Amino acid sequence: MSDAMRAATVTSFGAPLEVKEWELPVPGPGEALVRVLTTGVCHTDLHAAHGDWPVRPEPPFIPGHEGVGEVVAVGEGVDDLSPGDLVGNAWFWSACGRCEFCRSGWETLCPQQKNGGYSVNGSFGDHMLVDATYAPRIPAGADPVEVAPVLCAGVTVYKSLKTTEARPGQWVAISGIGGLGHVAVQYARAMGMRVVAVDVADDKLELATRHGAELVVNARSEDPVARIQDEIGGVDGVVVTAVSPAAFSQAIGFSKRGGTISFVGLPPGDFATPIFDVVLKGLTLRGSIVGTRQDMAEALDFYARGLIHPTVTTRELGEINDIFDEMEHGRIDGRVVIEY
Ligand code: NAD
Ligand code: ZN
Numbered sequence: 549m550s551d552a553m554r555a556a557t558v559t560s561f562g563a564p565l566e567v568k569e570w571e572l573p574v575p576g577p578g579e580a581l582v583r584v585l586t587t588g589v590c591h592t593d594l595h596a597a598h599g600d601w602p603v604r605p606e607p608p609f610i611p612g613h614e615g616v617g618e619v620v621a622v623g624e625g626v627d628d629l630s631p632g633d634l635v636g637n638a639w640f641w642s643a644c645g646r647c648e649f650c651r652s653g654w655e656t657l658c659p660q661q662k663n664g665g666y667s668v669n670g671s672f673g674d675h676m677l678v679d680a681t682y683a684p685r686i687p688a689g690a691d692p693v694e695v696a697p698v699l700c701a702g703v704t705v706y707k708s709l710k711t712t713e714a715r716p717g718q719w720v721a722i723s724g725i726g727g728l729g730h731v732a733v734q735y736a737r738a739m740g741m742r743v744v745a746v747d748v749a750d751d752k753l754e755l756a757t758r759h760g761a762e763l764v765v766n767a768r769s770e771d772p773v774a775r776i777q778d779e780i781g782g783v784d785g786v787v788v789t790a791v792s793p794a795a796f797s798q799a800i801g802f803s804k805r806g807g808t809i810s811f812v813g814l815p816p817g818d819f820a821t822p823i824f825d826v827v828l829k830g831l832t833l834r835g836s837i838v839g840t841r842q843d844m845a846e847a848l849d850f851y852a853r854g855l856i857h858p859t860v861t862t863r864e865l866g867e868i869n870d871i872f873d874e875m876e877h878g879r880i881d882g883r884v885v886i887e888y
């Protein structure tokens with residue numbers, strides 16, 4: 549093992565990433581060093597590289613939080629991971645384990661949490677560190693390319709669907725059929741729900757149909773609220789993954805009386821909320837952020853049972869700036885996965 553690694557690095561916000569050498573990190577107590585095999589590219593990595601959000605990481609840093617790899621060394625006190633084990637990193641990289649949120653099943657809200665590819669270096673490098681207590685375990689037999697998007701896109705939309713409290717047989721709308729949304733269609737179907745897909749591009753809607761959406765609506769060429777209300781009388785749950793504040797306001801209109809809208813997308817900005825509709829229709833508006841270790845284990849189990857097949861294109865690390873450019877312009881079908 550040489551003592552250097554290569555990683556796509558954010559050196560300043562908004563600048564192209566640079567593939568640079570870093571010193572190979574040494575796993576501290578409770579950590580493991582992982583040789584990365586694959587990593588998905590999430591739109592969050594693009595927000596990170598642009599410094600889009602109020603809380604920013606500190607350049608230079610290595611994005612990436614859908615990494616899959618093989619443990620090569622473990623730090624002091626690690627007794628449940630050994631070299632050769634397959635693990636992932638995730639946005640939810642670690643938490644304090646002691647606060648009110650950690651104690652009550654809401655560890656993803658821990659104020660002390662660390663985030664992969666943001667506050668801790670991530671999987672856009674050929675090696676990465678993980679926290680042995682928090683790193684997702686990759687199920688035996690998983691394809692390292694296909695499973696990568698489950699580690700963020702999969703767990704996030706699975707948790708978000710759960711928070712809508714929609715039941716089997718009910719309709720949900722998935723707004724935004726990108727990396728997250730195309731997997732959301734599959735989770736919703738596997739959970740027994742009926743799916744309306746909304747996007748602004750017809751090729752994204754074709755992808756949704758292939759993955760099991762029964763109704764698709766192009767929000768650029770028609771009014772999605774009128775169409776969904778006319779056709780099926782509204783939906784019981786909405787998952788908004790669209791990277792557009794306008795989609796957040798529209799989603800409120802998709803909902804049936806008593807419905808729940810779960811916001812997942814993170815475009816910078818605000819959106820208008822019609823108070824009268826929210827109150828009179830008794831709507832629940834909530835945010836949803838990734839998933840706990842238990843949500844992750846469940847999301848991976850759906851994959852292991854053959855119910856989830858992300859649409860992926862494999863690329864190389866050196867193409868990261870092209871990948872970001874294609875993502876920004878909505879030209880990616882499903883998810884891009886980098887293979888090392
Ligand atoms: P993506 O770029 O792959 O997909 C975004 C999709 O939104 C595209 O298909 C695009 O065509 C569509 N879209 C754009 N404008 C739209 C509109 N007005 N109506 C409907 N669809 C529209 O991005 P992604 O990787 O799927 O991530 C989506 C968002 O979710 C990002 O903001 C990301 O940061 C966020 N995210 C949140 C969490 C969480 O836990 N809350 C986790 C992961 C990602
Ligand atoms: Zn992500």
Ligand code: ZN
Binds near residue numbers: 643644645659
């Ligand atoms: Zn905590």
